[in-house]
Amino acid sequence: MDESEDVPKDFIKLKSEKLSVDEVSELVISPCCGAVSLFIGTTRNNFEGKKVIHLEYEAYTSMAETEIRKICRDVRQKWPSVKHIAVHHRLGVVPVTEASVIIAVSSPHRVESLEAVMYCINTLKASVPIWKKETGSSVVPERISRGSEPC
Secondary structure: OOHHHOOOEEEEEEEOOOOOHHHHHHHHOOOOOOEEEEEEEEOOOEEOOEEOOEEEEEEOHHHHHHHHHHHHHHHHHHOOOOOEEEEEEEOEEEEOOOEEEEEEEEEOOHHHHHHHHHHHHHHHHHHOOEEEEEEOOOOOOEEOOOOOOOO
16 A cells, blocks of 8 residues: 555444454554554443343434544544544444444554553543443443443
């Protein structure tokens, strides 16, 4: 690939199908980058000492995509060397051990991509209108930005 064609891109997807780590990481690979950092948030089998069978996510999709785009813009301001950003979030039922969210960031060096990935997931949980409901222990919907413990 010609480096001049490798312009920075953001890949944002909210979908009900199973997420693919390979697909998301391949989106951000660039010949000018030596680092690809990933965050994979998975459904665990417990929450606050109670058994969880699965999570269920719903979103205000257009607003969620807009907020994720804002996060990408913020990342590029804070870490100008970041090349590509991918944020894929699953909607609907997500069984235990499957990915709910995958975030990938490429940059020439690891520090920027690692910091950017952490910023992305923390900001996503705090500001993006995606809600989760645990099934098995609690059926009360909980906005993922409030009351959820860090992974």
